Amino acid sequence: MAIDRSAAPESNRERIIAAAVHLLAEGGREAVSTRAVSSAAGVQAPTIYRLFGDKQGLLDAVAAHGFATHLGTKARLEPSDDPVEDLRVGWTLNLEFGLAHPALYTLMYAEPRPGAMPPAAVAALEILGEHIHRIAEAGRLRVDEARAAQLVHAVGGGVTLALIATPEDRRDLSVSRLAREAVIGAITTDAPGPTPPGPAGAALALRALLPATDVLTPGERGLLIELLDRIARAG
Template sequence: MLAVAPLPPRERILQATLALLESEGVEAISTRAVSAAAAVQPPTIYRQFGDMQGLLNAVASSGFASYLQAKAAHVGTGDPVGELREGWDRHVEFGLTHPHLYTLMYARLQPGEQSPAALEAAAMLSALMGRVAEAGRLAVGVERAAAMVHASAVGVTLTLLGAQEQDGGLANQMREAVLGAILTPDGETAVDSTHQEAATHAIALIALLPKRPAPFSEAERALLLEWLTRLI
């Protein structure tokens, strides 16, 4: 029978820290506790991560990566608005299932700090929002819509984590309120005004412009983008 190679020290430290975090919270993470759980000497932690904050940042990145892996494995339905709703629900579920990790990921970061995994998550959300725009369903710009969804999903999840009693309907109501603010109504009679109709088509064209070859020079493309932006 082949022997299983032991994990490298860095992986053992990450796994041990994550286990401590999930079971006891961030207050349980100390040099002594992590080194004992990972079967390493304390200096190894500092060689691998610089300091304890570096270790916590790495654990947060690892948590993001796990979330993104599960998110990326989800098969698209071809309905970007439906996928947006499902993505919101998975985000909230992840936070409620992993409260200590979620708090570390979203509530303990330094100002201006984002992990590479967080940037990847933002890129995935923007890409999905771009597909919503291409379908003619966005009432605001892609980046603004992505920022609104991200801020509200994180906010409602942290609110639920801090609540003494769970409000099962809050996340759904918040989701629909935000989607109502960024989406155009579905159906042939969705547009209530000429201005809104023009804005919706302009947003869709802006999202499609980088993906479609067009007989425009760079100056013409920039001018077209400026005109479309004025319609929003």
């Protein structure tokens, strides 16, 4: 199906990505051939190679487009007074996006490219990190921020991919809710409380308050974060 170009003119790059996204949604990764994309976008095949290098470069651009779309939804969320509840909302948005765009989500999360994370993917992880940091600021984080973010990212993405792979008539969405609550229970406390005794508790508390000070250089801040995370993980 060709892309409608009767609206405002788009760049070749935008038309090609739009065509690839459409083909991916309709027929999966196998449908995104150079010939099919060039036909749908109304360009010659050499244009694709010139702009994206090869098919993998085009797929990387499609994945980056997916991250940017997903990021736009998350960025519009207004934080509430309960950072843990905001984390639940973000988890649900991730699941809904994956089920609404299964082929795109699979391309984004099931085929990572080591050392080549798209800028939009980095921004999405930064938003997750901000959610986790707000929980730490509220005194409700059990583990260090990096570990909490990694756990949420890994389990949330894995559960969504598993549900995508499950036929709709056998799909149990409560699995995502149960996984979400298990992760939240593992990384947060029920309510703010006093700082846990010992070095680990002090490290977590100081780590959460670092953004409030500007007396450190970037290098000093990075070193202190590394040391505090190491102390927190040692327990």
